[in-house]
Amino acid sequence: MVRNNHPIISAQKGALLASKMIENIGPKELLTQTALPQIGSNKITLNEERIKSIAESLSRNDDIEPFDFINPDLPEKFHPFALDYFFIATLHQFGFWTESNNHYNQPMIASLNGTMKKGSDYLWRSFLNKLKIDPNFFTAKRQTEITKNELKSLFHSDIGENPIPAFDLHLELCQKYGEDMISLRLTPKQIIDEANSSKNPLTFLLTILDQISGYKEDPIRKKSNLLSVILNQRPEQFIHFNQNEMVAPIIDYHVMRSCLRMGLIEISDEKLKKQIMDREIISFDDEWAVRYSSYLSFQKLVDLSGKSLGAVDIFFFRTRKRCPEMTIPDCPNCLVEPVCAQKKELFQPVIRTSFY
Ligand code: SF4
Structure with a gap:
């Protein structure tokens, strides 16, 4: 439970499991659970069908490959610092x-x-x-x-x-x-x-x-x-990963905006939906609900598409140019146009944080 997780996530998972322990005598409740309880919110749901269709679309696209982080704004290959x-x-x-x-x-x-x-x-x-x-x-x-x-x-x-x-x-x-x-x-x-x-x-x-x-x-x-x-x-490959290790999703503004507009996640709470459409600053709890749901849907896209996390990340990164903050999304030229929910009125959660 604790391995590979940030301490806050481990503590939250631990608290959820501890709550199960007191629902029955002994560990019975834990042993009858088929899946771990999820940390989330009832204001946001994952759209499993949409996740599947977008994942299928990604799996057919060979143009989605990881970025090597070399460009004019970044240090050249083998820069000593x-x-x-x-x-x-x-x-x-x-x-x-x-x-x-x-x-x-x-x-x-x-x-x-x-x-x-x-x-x-x-x-x-x-x-x-x-x-x-x-x-x-x-x-x-x-x-x-x-x-x-x-x-x-x-x-x-x-x-x-x-x-x-x-x-x-x-x-x-x-x-x-x-x-x-x-x-x-x-x-x-x-x-x-x-x-x-x-x-x-x-x-x-x-x-x-x-x-x-x-x-x-x-x-x-x-x-x-x-x-x-x-x-x-990077071309220097500063760090190698063990074959069983995989980086978790990188959840940024543009990923959350895309998850909402594509319909990978859906807002069931009308007040929150209006705040998101109006680009109003929202509470930390509501922001967490959107962010964690985006994280889960991103993870499913990686699993179902067969693409690496780096490849799915670059897909979202490129999509942000077609689906920007201030101008109308360019759906006809977007890779996922046929399978996207095109909820263009939605936006990323607005909150001041140093996380992203
Ligand atoms: S199809 Fe349109 S709404 Fe959907 S991600 Fe692409 S640009 Fe955004």
Whole structure:
């Protein structure tokens, strides 16, 4: 029950099992259960038929292959500080949107190095620019010493402004990351070396990340899973996985938006549905319901399609361009158009978090 899970998920599963223990005398109730009780909400359901049809569509598509995380916004192959860069730049992959009057306003987009870059791409590039001039910035010690002005200038756009929403959260996580790495007496290279010499490298890496600020907070480990995929799929193949190990779904804004619009998950609660359509900030419980259901449906897509998690992740990543936040979805040119529910009015849950 505890193995391979984030401590919060293990505790929740444990609590559900403990509750079964008191429904009857002894462990009888546990032994008669055919499946573990699920952590979830009655406001969201999984549409099994839709999951099956989308999975079939993916399985027929050979164009869906994992990404090698090489592009102009990322360090070149065999860059000597690539590992340090990815440990830090990945933990900042969150919060790419602005808020207005308790509602989603728009995605974060700003000009950097002469081109307009959106959220994630902007962050990767900002950290890459720093890597080019000051690689020691990526050490734990420097992270603990970082100042507001230093981080602001790292994020400066072409017009000298800092466009990053929730900036204070980024600053706090830099410092806490540095402190945790120092107290664990670890560097990214040591973590990877120890992981690779362990029996289960992925499990080892995730267990260490569960102790490091910027990664440890999220029960379904979006950034930890993303970092694991990057380190495995980069040409350097920093980490190898045991053949029985598989990365869990990386649940981001665009994945939840796609899960809702495709009809992989359905909202049965009318109040929540309206809040989602209106792009209103919702409660943490409701956000968790959408996010965890998306996680379960993503996992089923991987199992049923026969594709790797990295391949299904890149499918969702590409779909986000056809199914964006601010313009009408381009259904005729979308890979899953024939099997998608096309609920274009739905949106991702809106909440400020450092998880994604
Ligand atoms: S673009 Fe259209 S078909 Fe594609 S996922 Fe979005 S709503 Fe579905």
